[in-house]
Amino acid sequence: GAVVSQHPSWVICKSGTSVKIECRSLDFQATTMFWYRQFPKQSLMLMATSNEGSKATYEQGVEKDKFLINHASLTLSTLTVTSAHPEDSSFYICSALRPPFNEQFFGPGTRLTVL
Amino acid sequence: GQQVMQIPQYQHVQEGEDFTTYCNSSTTLSNIQWYKQRPGGHPVFLIQLVKSGEVKKQKRLTFQFGEAKKNSSLHITATQTTDVGTYFCAGGGTSYGKLTFGQGTILTVHP
Numbered sequence: 191g192a193v194v195s196q197h198p199s200w201v202i203c204k205s206g207t208s209v210k211i212e213c214r215s216l217d218f219q220a221t222t223m224f225w226y227r228q229f230p231k232q233s234l235m236l237m238a239t240s241n242e243g244s245k246a247t248y249e250q251g252v253e254k255d256k257f258l259i260n261h262a263s264l265t266l267s268t269l270t271v272t273s274a275h276p277e278d279s280s281f282y283i284c285s286a287l288r289p290p291f292n293e294q295f296f297g298p299g300t301r302l303t304v305l
Numbered sequence: 306g307q308q309v310m311q312i313p314q315y316q317h318v319q320e321g322e323d324f325t326t327y328c329n330s331s332t333t334l335s336n337i338q339w340y341k342q343r344p345g346g347h348p349v350f351l352i353q354l355v356k357s358g359e360v361k362k363q364k365r366l367t368f369q370f371g372e373a374k375k376n377s378s379l380h381i382t383a384t385q386t387t388d389v390g391t392y393f394c395a396g397g398g399t400s401y402g403k404l405t406f407g408q409g410t411i412l413t414v415h416p
Contacts, residue, residue, distance in 0.1 A: 222402050233393065234348065234406045283347055287402045291353065294338065294395075294404060299347045 193217050194286045196297035203274055204305055211269045211300045213284030219264035220286035224294065225257070228281045240267040274304040307332050309396045311407030319415050324381040326410035328394035336397040337370055337377045338404060343390045351379075384414045 193216040203209050213223055221242045226234040238259055239247040246259035256278075258270040267286075271278055281301050285294040308331040318324050328337065336355045340348035352361055354370035354377065361368045367380040377394055391411045395404035 224402070224404075231411075233408045236403065236405075239400075239403060285348075292336075292397075292402050293350055293353055294402070295350055296340075296347045 192286070192288050192293075192295040194284065194295045194297040196284055196300050198300060199298060200301040200303075202303045202305065205275050206273055209271045209274055209302060211271075211282055211284075211302075213267045213269070213286070213297050215265045215286040215288075215295075218286070218288050220288065221264060222287040223261060223267040224285045224287070225259060225267075225269050226283045226285065228283060228299075230281075234283065237269075242267075271302065274302070276304045278302065279304045307396065307398045307405045309394060309405045309407040311394055311410060313410055314408060315411050315413070317413045317415065318384050320386060321383050324384050324388070324412055326379050326392050326394070326412075328377045328396070328407050330375045330396045330405075332375070332398060334374050334396040334398060337374075338395045338397065339368060339377075339379055340393045340395060341390050342393065342409070346390075348393060381412075384412070386414050386416055388412060389414050 195214045197212045223240040225237045227237050228234050236249050237252045240259045240261040242261045242264050248254045261267040281299050283299040285296045311328045338353045339351040342348045352368050357374050358372045359370040365382045369378045391409040393409045394407040
């Protein structure tokens with residue numbers, strides 16, 4: 191299958207700081223990437239759709255000013271959690287859409303812990 | 306909005322027994338995808354079904370997409386301990402590429 195990487199794999203930060211997470215498609219170009227959030231033993235919740243060269247589309251209830259998404263190239267999307275608080279602690283997973291059949295390939299995830 | 310319900314939430318089986326998980330969507334789907342997530346890992350793509358009534362097999366795994374394209378199932382024959390994990394279905398709707406995930410079925414296999 192296709193390879194999607196995420197960096198960092200885990201991060202611990204203090205409350206109030208900002209954290210940037212990178213998502214890269216390594217062996218294909220992805221005009222569309224997705225960002226998900228997953229709480230322990232729960233399903234994946236779609237946060238936003240990241241489109242190369244245009245603004246991200248956020249799901250209802252997701253604060254766009256808090257979760258900044260940038261998709262500057264066909265292989266890279268970034269999610270910045272601004273002014274992180276303990277309730278933002280979660281497992282953040284990105285995925286990339288591989289053409290032409292639109293299978294989604296997931297990155298390994300980033301575990302964020304906000305103290 | 307689109308909702309995808311998945312049952313059961315948990316399934317404990319003895320090694321060698323069969324296992325099935327079911328998904329039902331509130332709306333007609335353009336496609337359905339299945340993923341497996343091991344504890345501590347990320348979802349791994351298993352398969353995509355697109356056609357009404359489609360059936361696909363991967364070794365001991367059989368995937369079905371309903372005639373109405375609103376339900377799907379994953380059946381594992383003769384489970385092995387390596388099958389342990391959470392199986393998610395994810396339905397594609399009208400929005401390009403977007404998936405709605407089911408709640409997942411956590412499979413435990415006792416040797």
